[in-house]
Amino acid sequence: MPELPEVQAVVHGLVEDGIECARIRSVTVRRASSVNPQLAEEFSAACKGRTIVSAERRAKNIMLHLSRDRVLRVHLRMTGDLRIGTGEENPPFVRVEWQLSAGHVLRFVDSRNLGHLQVRSEADMAKTLGHLGIEPLSRAFTAARLADLAHNSRLPAKLFLMDQTKVVGLGNIYAAEVLFRAGVAPTRAMNALEADEIARLHHAIRQVLRGAVQSVYKAYRTPAGYRNHRDDFSRMVYGRAGEPCQACGSSIDRIRQAGRSTYFCSSCQR
DNA sequence: AGTCACCTGATT
DNA sequence: AATCAGGTGACT
Numbered sequence: 001m002p003e004l005p006e007v008q009a010v011v012h013g014l015v016e017d018g019i020e021c022a023r024i025r026s027v028t029v030r031r032a033s034s035v036n037p038q039l040a041e042e043f044s045a046a047c048k049g050r051t052i053v054s055a056e057r058r059a060k061n062i063m064l065h066l067s068r069d070r071v072l073r074v075h076l077r078m079t080g081d082l083r084i085g086t087g088e089e090n091p092p093f094v095r096v097e098w099q100l101s102a103g104h105v106l107r108f109v110d111s112r113n114l115g116h117l118q119v120r121s122e123a124d125m126a127k128t129l130g131h132l133g134i135e136p137l138s139r140a141f142t143a144a145r146l147a148d149l150a151h152n153s154r155l156p157a158k159l160f161l162m163d164q165t166k167v168v169g170l171g172n173i174y175a176a177e178v179l180f181r182a183g184v185a186p187t188r189a190m191n192a193l194e195a196d197e198i199a200r201l202h203h204a205i206r207q208v209l210r211g212a213v214q215s216v217y218k219a220y221r222t223p224a225g226y227r228n229h230r231d232d233f234s235r236m237v238y239g240r241a242g243e244p245c246q247a248c249g250s251s252i253d254r255i256r257q258a259g260r261s262t263y264f265c266s267s268c269q270r
Numbered sequence: 271a272g273t274c275a276c277c278t279g280a281t282t
Numbered sequence: 283a284a285t286c287a288g289g290t291g292a293c294t
Contacts, residue, residue, distance in 0.1 A: 003288055033276095060289075077289050079278085093278095112277045114289070155271085164290080173288050227288090238288085259273065261286085 002076050004060060004136070004169030005212035006226035010082055011057045013220050014106075017084040019064070023051045023101040034095040034110065035117050046070055046119040047098060059132045059168035063125075071125040073118050074108060080115030081225055082108050133166045136205050141167070143202040150190045150198055157193070157201075158186035158262055167205070173238045174212065176263050178204045180237045185269040186255070186262045237263040 241254035
């Protein structure tokens, strides 16, 4: 469920709550399949006694760098969340719990159980993440770089944007919003786009993601956490099938691409 | 390149 | 009861 801005907000929240330098005293794996194919026992043993040195986001993964060459990777998938608490709370759907120093508790909650965690050495983790594409908010992500990637792909634009081996961080919502802002139809083959369309896409990707990051940061300190900003962030097309386009007034369309809903304005997006 | 499986809660 | 969900990897 969370895309780049939401994962970024989770990491930001963890750092604000002092996760860096916290020591893991013990671990409780309440649902073994969340750490599959590692055994719950080895997962716990790998965490226990280590210090969480730093937290960062890579694509939609949360990377917790531990002491003595271990990295804990958390992927939230659709419904996962990772938050620090006092130990007093009793949230539903807790799958893994880490007892930290200073009495804090780190919890991985995930109602649908699609999320996934693993602990690896830095080198092994680098291999695991090797297939990931470019970070859209990095300096390396230029219009020329996007044009390069686009040139080699016949994917429809929306599927290209959601393909994590090309550009990371965009999911179903932001891909739709980016395409609307760029004025590009989601069905267009990526290698058929003109240079100016690529330039508009490049600009829209950065603008939409940067705006969303700010928006989610603000909404994060609520019970709903990263989920809450859906009320705050102004979506132009996502979830608005049948409603008038904010730009031209014609009805927003909904189609299906790769089994998922795509929302767009067929008059603004060509 | 498209479909399905992974799971379960919320909504229609 | 049926459909949908902001993700991803495996499979046909």
